[in-house]
Amino acid sequence: MSGNLARKRNYVKTQILFVSLVLPCVVQAQYVNQGNVVSVTGDAEVKVIPNQVLLSLGVETRDKSLAAAKAKNDTAVRSVLDAIRKFQIDPTDIQTDVIRVDIRYNGSVETVVDHYVVEKSIAITLKDVSKFEPLLSAVLEAGANHIYDVEFMTTELRKYRDQARALAAKAAIEKANDLADAAGLKVVGKPTSVSSYSYGGGAWYGRRNSGGFNVAQNSYQGNGRGAAEGTIALGKISVTASVSMNFRME
Template identity: 40%
Template sequence: MHAPSLLLFVSLLVSSLPAAAQYPTAPTPGQRSVSVSGSAEVKVAPDEILLNVGVETRHPRLDEAKKLNDESVRAALALLKRDGVPDKDVQTDYISIEPRYEYESDNRAALTQARAVPLVYVVRKSIGIRLTRVNEFENVLSGLLANGVQYIHGIEFRTSQLRKHRDAARALAVQAAKEKADALTQAMGVKRGAVQSISESYSGGWWRGGGGWGAGGGQMMQNVMQNAGGGEASEGGALSVGQISVNASVNATFAIE
């Protein structure tokens, strides 16, 4: 008895729905945008130096080669202690023992029968050093080379305030990106709108020079200091720690109004 009334109510309800609900509208086109990049470089003086040096000794007997190496390392560590370098900033981080052989053969045609005869043992150790008194770098290095150290494996000039300098470089990079976006949009007769996306990247904060067990310490040291940058030489010395760069880059996309 109530079926016709129910059907009439449902029909009226469907016919009253908005047209958009019955027929979805097409998506609106994406907003116009401009993508730019900005970069900045901040030059700072390093306030700490990471130095890695090496000691190498040779002897036909392994125990003597190790003994000579231990003596040279002790001399280097004693020099660092006299120069006031804290124990926590000194670490032995590489040790190797390499026997050098002369190969002989009972039958020259049969190399598989060759026997190895050790001629000499080569013992190597490296010492990692962190210097926070940068102005004493030259004296410490000269003292190490005069007290058992033969090799300079690496020198790294760093800043302990890397976060602060990265923040400064990032702020400059953001400003550069905004100015570039303003220049582009103004040239096209439009205005820069709100930022839609942004990303950042960093580099720098240190400068590294490297050597190796086969590298000549004096020549490598000369090259390191020539490439370190244009700072002033330490008073009374010939070496300069120069400056290091902290770089930041920003990629940003802005809406166009």
């Protein structure tokens, strides 16, 4: 009985000794694997002159007679389309939507129709931005009474996003080296991880379902080069990218 107890005590001591010897090794190994790591993020912005405009407008007519409201709308839409064609825009870049009809009831008698509202929208892709303001004036004079959306954009968005991403990556690498120098270390090898995202590439004027044309002047940074003559000066679209990297230092 006493012999078995002695063997158990020796076994427990052996286990405790083994754990005490191994545990520091495990902790030390984890510390060495972690090393010195610096995490940095580089940001870049590329300014781009827009080369295309997407214009969405509408023609609305009203009358107590549905037939009369529709006839007025058809006439106004034809007039607007004629005005658009004078700018030599490709027919494939002019799209008309289906007609929409809304019934407005008498305020005092809800079952009595007061008048009908007929509306049709037209979408235009303008590939010569210098024609934007003259075109806008022409369609409004021809009968368009809604400007839904105006988007200035570039057809080379992928190219400029790649440029912004490359500049952001360069900025991240420079930042990592600067931080390492400040700490008395140096960056070793290539980044251990890289992540990036980009945004931008368009700017909007106007607002949905608005009868007027509201210019959001802060959407652009004004620039004389590439600006169309007139009261609406075209600036540059902002394409932005961020790149995050992790580097080892020693």
